[in-house]
Amino acid sequence: MKFESLRIAGLRCLEGVSITPAPGINVFxxxxGAGKTSVLEAAYLLSHGRSFRSGSRDILLRRGSTALSVFAEVSSGDGRTRRLGLGRESGRWQARVDGDTVSLGSLVQECAVVCFEPGSHDLIAGGSEERRQFLDWGLFHVEHAFVNQWRRYQRALKQRNALLRAGSPLDPSLIEPWESELAGSGEALSAFRQGYLDRLLPHICGFMSNVLPELGEFVVRYKPGWDEANDLATTLVERRHRDLARGHTTAGPHRADFSVAFEHAPLREHLSRGQEKLCALACLLGQASLHAEMRGEWPVICLDDLASELDRTHQEWVVAQLMGRDVQVLVTGTEIPHALADQPVTVFHVEQGAVTVLL
Ligand SMILES: Nc1ncnc2c1ncn2[C@@H]1O[C@H](COP(=O)(O)OP(=O)(O)OP(=O)(O)O)[C@@H](O)[C@H]1O
Ligand SMILES: [Mg+2]
Structure with a gap:
C-alpha cells in the first residue's frame, strides 16, 4: 500500500497540510516541535484508529479547533486506488471509504501503516495491552474472520461484566449464555493469535539475527490469558464467584500476552533500552514482512526520529533492509539521517505546521 496523497487539517500544529509522498523513501x-511526528501520526490514525502517542483522543485536535480531519488516496498493488477519510468532531470519529460512511474498523482494514517511533520499546518493556494490540492489528489486516470473533468476544465480555457489576445473587440463566459465547469466541481468538504468532516468528527472527546477533536465539511464548490446563469455558465457571467479588472478568483473551526471551537474555529485564528498541524494530519489521507475504504488498513503514533512536550502524541496516523493496517509507528527523544522505529520497521541510517539498 502507498499513500498517493495525504491531507491533514486541525491535527496538533497542522492546520491545513497537503502532501504528495513519493512511492519510495520520504524524509520529513x-x-x-515543527510538526514532523504529527504527519506520521495522521498516517497512523488511518491505519489504527488511534495515535501511537499517549493522551486522550481530543488532545489531537488543534488548540482552538473543533474538528480534525485526515484524507488520503491510497493505492494498492492490484492497481486499486481508494479514498480514505477520518474526521473527529464533538468527541466522535467519522470514517469514510470512497465517500461512504463506514465503521472505524472497516476504514482501518483498508490502510496498513507500521510505525517505529520513540515509544516503540513499550512493545517489549510496556504492559500486555501493547502486545495484544500488536497481534490484533496484524490479524485485523490479514484475517477477515478474526474481526467477527473479536467483536463477538468484546460484546460477550461487556455483558458478563455488566452482570458481575450488578452483584449477587447471580442468575445462572442470565450469565451462562454469555459465558458460553465468551468461551466460544475466546478460544477462537486465542487460536488466531497463536497461529499468527507462529507465522510471525520466522519473519521476526530473520531481522532479529541481524540486529541482536549477540543475544542468540529469540523465543516468544503466547499466554492466552487463562490457565492452559483448563479450557476457557471451565475457567469462567470456576472463576464466577471470584469475578463477582472483583466486579469484572479476570480470565480470557483480554488478559493475553506474549513473552519474549533470548538465549543469552532470558528475562526482558536483561535488555538495555537500546536493545529493547532493536527488539521492537525487528518485531515491527517482521510484522510488515508477514503482511507482505499474506497480502502481497508491504505496508507503509514510518520511522519517527530515526537518527536519535538508533546508532549509525543500525540506521544503515534498517535503510538497507528497505531500499531494495517495493515499500513506501516515511522518515522524520531534525536533519536528513546520515544513512539516507546518498540515497534517492524525497525531502519535505516541516516548519511551524507547514510542509513543503524540497526539489
Ligand atoms: N493539540 C495541539 N494543538 C496545537 N498544537 C499542538 C497540540 N499538540 C501539540 N501541539 C504542538 O504541535 C507540535 C507537535 O509537533 P510534533 O510532535 O509533530 O513535532 P516534531 O517536529 O516531531 O518535533 P520533535 O523534533 O521535537 O519530535 C509542537 O509544537 C506542539 O507544541
Ligand atoms: Mg517528533
Missing part, C-alpha cells in the same frame, strides 16, 4: 525534516 524540521526543527523540534
Amino acid at each position: 525534516v524540521g526543527a523540534n
Whole structure:
C-alpha cells in the first residue's frame, strides 16, 4: 500500500497540510516541535484508529479547533486506488471509504501503516495491552474472520461484566449464555493469535539475527490469558464467584500476552533500552514482512526520529533492509539521517505546521 496523497487539517500544529509522498523513501525534516511526528501520526490514525502517542483522543485536535480531519488516496498493488477519510468532531470519529460512511474498523482494514517511533520499546518493556494490540492489528489486516470473533468476544465480555457489576445473587440463566459465547469466541481468538504468532516468528527472527546477533536465539511464548490446563469455558465457571467479588472478568483473551526471551537474555529485564528498541524494530519489521507475504504488498513503514533512536550502524541496516523493496517509507528527523544522505529520497521541510517539498 502507498499513500498517493495525504491531507491533514486541525491535527496538533497542522492546520491545513497537503502532501504528495513519493512511492519510495520520504524524509520529513524540521526543527523540534515543527510538526514532523504529527504527519506520521495522521498516517497512523488511518491505519489504527488511534495515535501511537499517549493522551486522550481530543488532545489531537488543534488548540482552538473543533474538528480534525485526515484524507488520503491510497493505492494498492492490484492497481486499486481508494479514498480514505477520518474526521473527529464533538468527541466522535467519522470514517469514510470512497465517500461512504463506514465503521472505524472497516476504514482501518483498508490502510496498513507500521510505525517505529520513540515509544516503540513499550512493545517489549510496556504492559500486555501493547502486545495484544500488536497481534490484533496484524490479524485485523490479514484475517477477515478474526474481526467477527473479536467483536463477538468484546460484546460477550461487556455483558458478563455488566452482570458481575450488578452483584449477587447471580442468575445462572442470565450469565451462562454469555459465558458460553465468551468461551466460544475466546478460544477462537486465542487460536488466531497463536497461529499468527507462529507465522510471525520466522519473519521476526530473520531481522532479529541481524540486529541482536549477540543475544542468540529469540523465543516468544503466547499466554492466552487463562490457565492452559483448563479450557476457557471451565475457567469462567470456576472463576464466577471470584469475578463477582472483583466486579469484572479476570480470565480470557483480554488478559493475553506474549513473552519474549533470548538465549543469552532470558528475562526482558536483561535488555538495555537500546536493545529493547532493536527488539521492537525487528518485531515491527517482521510484522510488515508477514503482511507482505499474506497480502502481497508491504505496508507503509514510518520511522519517527530515526537518527536519535538508533546508532549509525543500525540506521544503515534498517535503510538497507528497505531500499531494495517495493515499500513506501516515511522518515522524520531534525536533519536528513546520515544513512539516507546518498540515497534517492524525497525531502519535505516541516516548519511551524507547514510542509513543503524540497526539489
Ligand atoms: N493539540 C495541539 N494543538 C496545537 N498544537 C499542538 C497540540 N499538540 C501539540 N501541539 C504542538 O504541535 C507540535 C507537535 O509537533 P510534533 O510532535 O509533530 O513535532 P516534531 O517536529 O516531531 O518535533 P520533535 O523534533 O521535537 O519530535 C509542537 O509544537 C506542539 O507544541
Ligand atoms: Mg517528533
